[in-house]
Amino acid sequence: MENITLSVHNLKKVIGKKEIIKGISFELREGEVFGFLGPNGAGKTTTIRMLVGLIKPTSGSIHIGGYNIVDHFEEAMKHLGCIVENPELYPYLSGYDNLLHFARMLDGIGEQRISEVTELVGLRDRIHDKVKTYSLGMRQRLGIAQALLGRPKVLILDEPTNGLDPAGIREMREFIRFLAEEEGLSVLVSSHLLSEIQLLCDRVAIISRGTVITTDTVDNLLSNRERVVWRFHPLEKGKEVLGSLTAIEEREDGTITTEYDEIKTAEWNKKLVEAEVSVTEMYRKMPVLEDLFLELTGGDSIE
Amino acid sequence: MNKLIQNEMMKLIAKKRLVVIAIIIGILVALFTYAQFKENERQREKLGTDDWRTIIQQTIIDQQNRISSPRISDEWKQQLQIALQQNQYYLDHDINPSEPGAPTFMRIFLENSIELFIPLMVMVIASDIVSSEHSQGSIKLLLTRPVKRWKVLLSKYITLILAISLIVAIAGLLSYSISGLVFGYKGWGAPVLTGFSVTDAGLNTASVKLIDQWQFLLMDFGLVWLVAIVVGTLSFMLSVLIRSTAAGMGVMLAALIAGAILSNMVSSWESAKYFFMVNLKLTNYMNGNPPPIEGMTLSFSMMVLLIWWAAGLFVSFYVFTKKDVY
Numbered sequence: 001m002e003n004i005t006l007s008v009h010n011l012k013k014v015i016g017k018k019e020i021i022k023g024i025s026f027e028l029r030e031g032e033v034f035g036f037l038g039p040n041g042a043g044k045t046t047t048i049r050m051l052v053g054l055i056k057p058t059s060g061s062i063h064i065g066g067y068n069i070v071d072h073f074e075e076a077m078k079h080l081g082c083i084v085e086n087p088e089l090y091p092y093l094s095g096y097d098n099l100l101h102f103a104r105m106l107d108g109i110g111e112q113r114i115s116e117v118t119e120l121v122g123l124r125d126r127i128h129d130k131v132k133t134y135s136l137g138m139r140q141r142l143g144i145a146q147a148l149l150g151r152p153k154v155l156i157l158d159e160p161t162n163g164l165d166p167a168g169i170r171e172m173r174e175f176i177r178f179l180a181e182e183e184g185l186s187v188l189v190s191s192h193l194l195s196e197i198q199l200l201c202d203r204v205a206i207i208s209r210g211t212v213i214t215t216d217t218v219d220n221l222l223s224n225r226e227r228v229v230w231r232f233h234p235l236e237k238g239k240e241v242l243g244s245l246t247a248i249e250e251r252e253d254g255t256i257t258t259e260y261d262e263i264k265t266a267e268w269n270k271k272l273v274e275a276e277v278s279v280t281e282m283y284r285k286m287p288v289l290e291d292l293f294l295e296l297t298g299g300d301s302i303e
Numbered sequence: 304m305n306k307l308i309q310n311e312m313m314k315l316i317a318k319k320r321l322v323v324i325a326i327i328i329g330i331l332v333a334l335f336t337y338a339q340f341k342e343n344e345r346q347r348e349k350l351g352t353d354d355w356r357t358i359i360q361q362t363i364i365d366q367q368n369r370i371s372s373p374r375i376s377d378e379w380k381q382q383l384q385i386a387l388q389q390n391q392y393y394l395d396h397d398i399n400p401s402e403p404g405a406p407t408f409m410r411i412f413l414e415n416s417i418e419l420f421i422p423l424m425v426m427v428i429a430s431d432i433v434s435s436e437h438s439q440g441s442i443k444l445l446l447t448r449p450v451k452r453w454k455v456l457l458s459k460y461i462t463l464i465l466a467i468s469l470i471v472a473i474a475g476l477l478s479y480s481i482s483g484l485v486f487g488y489k490g491w492g493a494p495v496l497t498g499f500s501v502t503d504a505g506l507n508t509a510s511v512k513l514i515d516q517w518q519f520l521l522m523d524f525g526l527v528w529l530v531a532i533v534v535g536t537l538s539f540m541l542s543v544l545i546r547s548t549a550a551g552m553g554v555m556l557a558a559l560i561a562g563a564i565l566s567n568m569v570s571s572w573e574s575a576k577y578f579f580m581v582n583l584k585l586t587n588y589m590n591g592n593p594p595p596i597e598g599m600t601l602s603f604s605m606m607v608l609l610i611w612w613a614a615g616l617f618v619s620f621y622v623f624t625k626k627d628v629y
Contacts, residue, residue, distance in 0.1 A: 049628070054443060054628040074449040074450065080447070084443045088441050088443065088444065092314075093313070093317050097313060100313075104306035104309060105306070105307065105310070105450050106449065107449075150449070
């Protein structure tokens with residue numbers, strides 16, 4: 001499981017005089033879903049376009065399946081499947097002809113593989129219809145079929161759930177998990193939707209203003225920042241007691257939030273009870289990435 | 304590479320551009336055939352004869368009258384003089400310059416469409432072959448395959464050349480088969496004079512040769528094809544440089560129309576002869592029509608076109624392989 005399929009080292013891009021990407025490094029391992037998270041304008045799309053060879057990096061290196069994409073473009077791209085932004089296929093061709101078109105650009109990919117991927121994404125019934133008659137969800141699936149044609153080791157999906165309805169998003173999520181777990185692909189997913197990444201990814205890189213702020217597993221990132229939410233009566237007295245023990249944060253709905261610590265939390269509860277404050281509610285809360293993100297980036301959005 | 308060309312052909316056919324072009328050519332040919340038919344009829348009524356000698360004689364008299372008119376400019380007078388001398392030559396050697404029949408119609412049609420009509424049709428395909436990938440966004444899928452960029456572009460260029468050849472062939476085929484319905488299909492062996500050259504002293508007939516019409520047509524086709532390739536390559540370049548198909552088409556259209564206007568205006572602006580668009584009427588050299596600017600010859604024009612072609616091709620490949628795609 002530890003095989004590295006894609007590695008990015010100190011990647012930079014300068015456009016004009018402005019440094020858009022300021023040295024990004026990360027690695028993808030086999031069978032994992034890697035999230036690429038950042039606000040709009042943070043440099044996600046530019047980075048992804050460099051990974052797939054659409055934009056030439058100013059400096060730094062990208063290796064896919066061990067091949068440098070600048071020096072060995074063809075070999076590197078053989079291991080890569082991607083959708084950059086929307087899957088913009090040819091609307092005037094049928095789904096099948098679109099797949100045929102892209103299969104012809106790969107060595108040794110024939111009709112059998114086309115029907116395999118068609119089956120995989122569940123488009124069998126509509127594959128001979130023109131793409132312009134497809135719904136967005138179907139186009140998205142055809143896009144994935146196209147990306148899987150060459151049996152890639154790395155799949156790069158830029159905002160894969162953009163524009164899909166809730167059922168479509170769920171379906172897409174399950175499909176991506178399936179690809180990583182069953183087929184052993186490395187999947188890089190970019191998104192500005194934090195909830196999405198949280199549900200989908202094993203590891204995540206948080207990017208802001210062209211640099212990676214942190215890279216870690218989703219679990220690790222979240223567990224350090226668990227909180228306890230309290231509700232008690234009378235409020236003022238409770239605040240006084242708890243406030244003397246630790247830092248407290250009051251919410252408008254009348255709840256108090258403190259940090260979480262297995263031993264200390266029990267201790268505080270005891271103190272509150274002893275001071276005749278009745279604790280009516282007390283629960284552990286996993287932070288959502290949203291809070292985490294704001295905390296890490298200091299709340300800034302776009303440069 | 305074959306597979307890539309197959310891809311491009313598949314897209315071209317699915318877009319039905321070639322069908323539209325064939326329909327346009329068909330309609331125009333039908334119109335011209337009718338116009339030519341009417342013209343013949345009118346002349347027959349006016350002169351009361353079918354004999355081409357009488358018609359040419361009449362034309363010569365007409366031209367003489369115009370030359371002796373004092374209101375006419377010197378330049379125009381010179382052109383008329385050349386045309387007159389040519390007609391006289393035809394008459395003296397007993398050769399009908401407009402031998403009736405589909406091959407003659409085809410020749411006249413080609414000669415008149417080389418400057419604007421065929422380039423326009425070529426432009427419809429060439430200016431969209433790269434830029435449509437940009438505007439649809441499919442360029443992102445096309446360039447992320449394990450295929451080098453220059454190969455992708457080369458496959459598009461080869462497809463374009465095939466399409467251009469097809470357009471020229473369609474133009475020939477349609478003009479022959481449609482006009483033949485009215486004028487008959489004979490006339491391949493009709494004699495045609497070529498090799499007129501225009502010098503300061505007027506028309507020089509020293510090197511005039513008599514060849515069969517089919518030979519002449521073959522040369523015409525070659526020239527039309529050459530012009531179409533050059534215009535196609537330049538449109539192709541614009542298609543690489545400009546993402547919007549409409550903008551690319553607009554630029555090319557402006558250039559072509561400017562060429563047509565300039566040819567009639569710039570005889571005193573000599574350096575205008577290095578523009579590709581005033582060099583498009585290659586067939587005129589074969590007929591001995593005076594060039595738009597003094598000193599232009601067939602080999603000069605072909606050289607100019609060749610240089611524009613090479614530059615266009617170089618820019619296309621250089622930009623396409625280097626540029627970042629957003």
